[in-house]
Structure formats: C-alpha cells, structure tokens
Amino acid sequence: MDFQAFKQAVIEEAKALGIAAYELYYQAEESTSISAFKHETNKFTSSAEGGVCFRCLHNGHMGYASTQELSAEQAAALVRRAVDNADVLESDEPEFLGEGGKTYQELDVVPYALPDTQQLTDCVLKAQDAVYAADNQVTDGGTSQAFSETYRIAIVNSNGLDLSYENSLAGVMLSAVVTDGTEKADSYKFKVGSFDKLDLGELANKAVTSAKSKLGAEVAPTGAYPVVFSPDAMADLLATYVSVFSSESAQKGLSRLGDKEGQVIASPAVTLVDDPFHKDSPMPIAFDAEGSPTSRKNIIENGVLKTLLYNLKTASVAGKETTGNAFKGSYASKVSIAPFTFYLAAGEISEEELLRQAGNGVYINSLGGLHAGANVISGDFSLQSAGFMIENGVKTTAVKSFTVAGNFYDLLGQIRTVASNLELSDAAGMMNFGSPSVLVDGLSIAGK
Template sequence: MKIQEFKDLVFKRAAELNLIEYELYYHQSDSVEINVFQQEIDQYSNNSEIGVSFRCLYEGKMGYSFTEKLNEEEAMAIVDHAKDSALFTENDDKQFIHDGNDEIETINLVNNKIEDVSIEDKFKFTLNLEKNVLEESEKVSQVMECTYSEKLSRYGIINSKGLNREYQCNNIMTYAFPVIKEEDKAYSDYSFKCTSSFYKLDAKELAKNVVKKVESKIGGKSITSGAYKVVIENETMAHLLQTFSGVFSSENTQKGLSLLKGKEGSKIASSNVTIIDNPHLEDGAHSFPFDSEGVATTSKKVVDQGNLVTLLYNLSTANKENRKSTGNGFKSSYQSPVTVLPSNFYIENGERTFEQLIQNVENGLLITSVEGTHAGANMVSGDFSLAASGFKISEGEISTPVEQITISGNFFDLLNNIEAVGSDLSFFYPYSGYFGSPSVIVSEISVAGE
C-alpha cells in the first residue's frame, strides 16, 4: 500500500472518531551497508524500510502511535491507539499541530549521482580502504572495522490543518578502525568521512589520516599533574560540544536541567566563540528543510561572539515563553515523540591555522581525544572529568605523546577561557545531531597525571 492510500484510511478513521487535530509522519529509507574484514566482504545488507507514526490531540493531550505495516487494519489501529494513549499522557505541556504558515527554503539534499555507482564499485572502495590502511604502515596488525554505509531517506508530514510537506536526503559514511601492536600494547583509533557524494570519498587520504592518528600514540606517557594551557584538537572539541549540547535546549532549561535558563542575551562564552545551528549545511549529516513538526528550519547563531542569542525551541517549548519555534522539534526516530534537538551544530571557524595555534602555546598540551563522556560529564552543572590523551607542546612545537591523564573542569568555564579559535572546522561522529568545531586554545585546564 502506498503512503497516500494509507493516509486516506488514517484520516478517515480520525474523522470517524471526531478527532480535530492530528498528523501522519512517515520515514522511508533505502540503505546499503558493507563491512570488510581481512580483504573479504564480511557483511552486506541492502534494505528498504518504512515507518509511520500518528499523533493526535485528544482532551488537551497528545497521543502517539506507530507502525511499520501499511494496510487497512493498521490504519484503523494506529488512530485508535493514539487516541487511547492520549488519556494516559502525563505531560501537561500544551502541544501543537503545525498549521504550515511558514515558508520552506528549497535546499538540495540528494546527490543523484549515487544512482550511477554500482554495488561492485562500493565493494571495491571498501576493500581498497582496508587495503590502504594495511599498506599505509607495516605496524598495522589488523583493521578491526572497515565500513561503507549509505542511506536515501524520504520524510513526510501530512496533517489535519492542511500541511503536506516532504523531502528526500541521502548520506554516505565510511569508517576505518585500525590497530597497531607495539611490544605488549595495542593502539587504535578511527576516522570517518560523511558526505552526500560517493565521488568525494578518498580511500588513500582516509587511510593515511587514521594510521597517522594511531602511530602518533605510540610511546605515550603520563605527565606531572597541574594546570596547563592547552590546544583542544577540532574533533575532540566537537566531541565536548556534543556532550554538553543539551544545555542549549529550551526543553532542558524549562525542566531545570541547564544553567542557561534566563541567560539569552547574556555573555556565556569568550568573544572568540560563535556557535551555529545550521540545518542547511552542505554535506551535513543532519540537514533538513523542516523539522519533525513541519516547521521551516533556518540557519542561526545560537552564540554570537560569546553572547547567547537563542536557545533551541520546538512548538511546545516556544509557546511556554511566548516565542516562535526555531525549527528544532525533532524525533530521534519515527517511533519517538518530538523533543528539542540540534541539527548541524558547530563552533564557527576562526582565522588561525592549526600550526599557528600550536605556536601560540609556548609550553602546554595538545588534547587529541577524550573518553568517558557518558559517565564523566554532568550536563546540568557543566562539570567534567575525562580520560584524555594527546601530546606535549614544547617551545611552540608538538613533541612527545601523552596518555593516562585526566582533564577536569567546567564546560561553561572552558567556553569562557577560549583564547583563540582555529580555521580547521571538523565534525565528530554523528549522533543525535552533527557536531563540529575548529581546534581551540584554552587558557587553562586542570590535568591529573603522575
């Protein structure tokens, strides 16, 4: 059954139950995933899926239901279940079905040339990626993971207020995770590339970068505890931004889970820091013309030269503060209720090169990775204590590798202590948003080592 036919049955049932405000949301995807191990195709999948959700306002509460089956029986059931679930909803916040009175910006999120790439070429690329990683250094003992994945998605929202919006997008991601064994120790790291175009993938470049990352860790030692001036490398700073991104959610400020409540218009970071939420970013893993409520998305400065311009809002949280939604009402999947999430969320590039940042730190540390963000970071307070690794910086140059250290501090203090921002914007592995940052100089951070 096609989505339009299913929608007609759903809306007919909603009318029979005297529902006034309701919405059908759907996500259809075609995906390919290839995993290579020891120069053989270890896993290959080619799947097509569709999921739909229905929500309705009943007695002032929002009810939800979802299904993966498009037939007459499910069309009846999804409406009945949503109506029933509204009676048990504990959320008293006023909920909304969008009327579609905003204008959607046309953005191209599909690279049609992906259709010209044969599955054999995708196999070949993934095999070559693993081969290039192994050949990049004789020290590489194996590649634990080597993956190519792509997804073509179609999202749509149709509701009782006349809104009918749909868009398509495609994403490709490739990933390599090599291991180097040196004496009795094993060293590993990963690199990935996210794009909409197969022809932007470069197996040799990805292999070179990831092997360099792993080799640089060999021989790392701890250092004396103390307060250090540091350069935080781009992907690591993006990782920290991802970890604490929830503080910019109006949903969290309204629940008392963010210290940014009431801070819009106030200085919260160094004047060197501008943070952007850009749902129209080219090759962004989270680019959308409208959010999961059907609200038009726009690129916006969340922090502008240290000043908090706006939090992120959906229709419900915006209503609480007599504001407009920022177009950040997203579902984490078609099965989920609407919450507040960022899109492509990143610190804006500065003017200094990475080399210039290093030269500006006479003696200090370069932090290239952090671990334990789930347990060692408190989003509410902003406090963190994280295992880290990187390099010493001596006389303005990168010197010996450093490991077995813990960095601790507060995210809001860190933002205020950023002395300089690099021009090497890079993004962290996409999860509940796509987070990026250039490398930054932080004036002081506490390091626990020997």
C-alpha cells in the same frame, strides 16, 4: 499496505473517533553496507526499515503511538492507542501541530549517484589494501565498511501540512590497527560523500598516521595546564552538551541558560552557529520535525547568548517564535529539540599559532566515555583523554589514559582563543557538530 493507503486508513479512523487535530510522521530507510576484514569481504547487510508515528490532540493533550506494521488492524489500533496515551497526560502547557502554507528555503544540494553493490565491494577491498599499504606497522584487526543509504520523511497533518523529504548518501569507514611489537593502537576515519571524489589512500594514511602517533604514549602528569582541544574533541564536547542550548531543558530547569538570553555566557572568542543548510552537511533540510521552516542563526555571538533553540511548544511558553529546531530522535519519538549543523565559528589564527599561545600544556584529540563522564545537568565533566603534551608551543610526547575535568558552563568562559581550522565531524545524520581547535584555561588533568 504502503504509507499512502495506511495514511488514508488512519485518517478515516481518526475521523470516526471525532479527532480533529492529528499528524502522521513517516520515516523509511533503505541501506546497503559491505564490510571487509583481512582483504576479504566478510559481511553484507541490506536493510529496509520504516515506521509511522501518529499523534493527536485529545482534551488538550498530545497522545503518541507508532508502528512499523502498516496494516488495517494497526491503523485502527494506532489511533486508539494515541487517544489512550493522551488520556493520562497532565501537563497544562498548550500543544501545537504545525501549520501548512509556509515557505521554505531552497536547498542547494548536488545529488550524486549512489554506489551499487559492486562499487561498494571494490571500495571496501581498496580501503583494506590502502590501510595495509600505508605502513609496515599495520597489523590485522582493522576493518573497512562502505554503505549507501536512502532516507525518507513525510509529515502530513490536519492543519494542511504535507511535506516530504528524501536524501541519499554514501560513505566509507576504515579502521587501522598498528603495532610496534609490544603494544597496539588503533584509529578510524569516516567519510561521507560521492565515491568519485573519494581518496582512499589519503583516508587510510590519516587513520594509520593517527594510530601510529598513539604508540608509546605515556600517561600525562597530573596538574592544571592550558588545554588545546582538537576540532574533533571540541565537536564531541559540543555534541555532549547540546541540550544546554535547548529551551525545553531550560524551561524544565535542566539547563542553566534559561534566563540568560541576551547576556554574556562565553568568552568574546565564542560564536556558535546552527546551520540547517550547511554545504558540508550530509543531510541539509528546510523543515524541522514539526514542519516549521528551518533557519541559520547564531546561538552565541561573540560571547553573548542570542537565542536558545525552540520548537512550537517551548516558543509559546516563552512568548517567542519557533527557531525551527523541533526534532525527533526516531519517527517514534516525542517531538523535542536539537540543532542541525552546530559549530563553533572559526577564529583568525592557525592551530600552530594557537599551540604557541598555549606554551606548555596538553593537546587533546580524543575524548572517551562522554555518555558517562559528562553530566549534562550540572555541566561537570571528567573524561578519558588522549593526545600530546605541548612543550614550548609545539606538540611533543603522545599521552593517554588521563582525564580532563572541568565544567561546561565555565569552559565557555575559559576559551581563550579559537583557531581558524574549522572542521565538521564526519556524521551521516541530520545533526552534525563542528569546531576549530580551541585553547582553554583552567581545566584539570589527572594522570600519573
């Protein structure tokens, strides 16, 4: 059955079991993707996936259950499973469902036509050609992929909430492998948006230039230097430590910022913004996973922590209003907390000037193993890195196979300068990260 019919069946079952407070969260995705390798398309994927999460209040506890199978049998089972799951919960914090009747920001989104199969095919083949044409050091190994995707969400609950959202996007990824005869290096680039505005030659050149710059890289020397993080590297670090800014983590003692609102937690150069409506977000949205209106706000303003990110439950625990940051990793997940487009605001000076300020140090444009080498609770990190040495204020030798180590909480205070070259990392989801280049003091480099 379709979602509408399934929804009715679930609601009837809930009523029959005497459940007064409930919510259905529906998510569906349809996507088409085509890949090419060595100038030929080699993979085509067309997928349709979706599921429904049901949650309900039972004896003051919120029970969850979800399914991808929309049948009458599952509709009944879903409600019973959610009640069963609520039965063993022990938390005494109050639980909430969103209220209907709120007003939401109007989104300023310009929809574009999604590419059809032929356009996707043309795009990946052109991307392959562009990569090979970019340089004679390009060798086999790089792939290209183009995709289109439509994403739908609906939230319906017993408080009169009835919201839906649909977003379509297209994108292309291309990777380049280069060799100088003795070693190989690679790089990939990703771009989301209308294919009309896509410059594949430029994208391919960027990937190839980046891969070539890694050839002949040396291991950086061990020591303590000023470090400049590129926009991508800093955005990756922000993404890794995003839970530090979650009130849920803070209330559970898993973030150190629990009692720091209103206090200085970072250098005055730091302003951190969460913007659900950002013009470059591939998926701007006016409501969060609980149906609360979303809003743009500064999380850190000139070094002062203005607010953590809240949902209905954590806001109630803290005696505050939700910031509209309720989040579900997938439709099946429990409601948690996350930002939307989360970025470090641009400073005044160019990256070149930032490098001059650094003098002699290390420029890091790639971080690896963030899921392993960064501890989100202690803040400690020791991460595989690659980039360039900075000598007398300019980038020189390529370096790799070294680590940068420090602590994220300390790093916020160690940021000396933020450059003006703000970039958002290319992502295809609701959560995006961005940063300009930043100059950080006090980090350790381990290499040779």
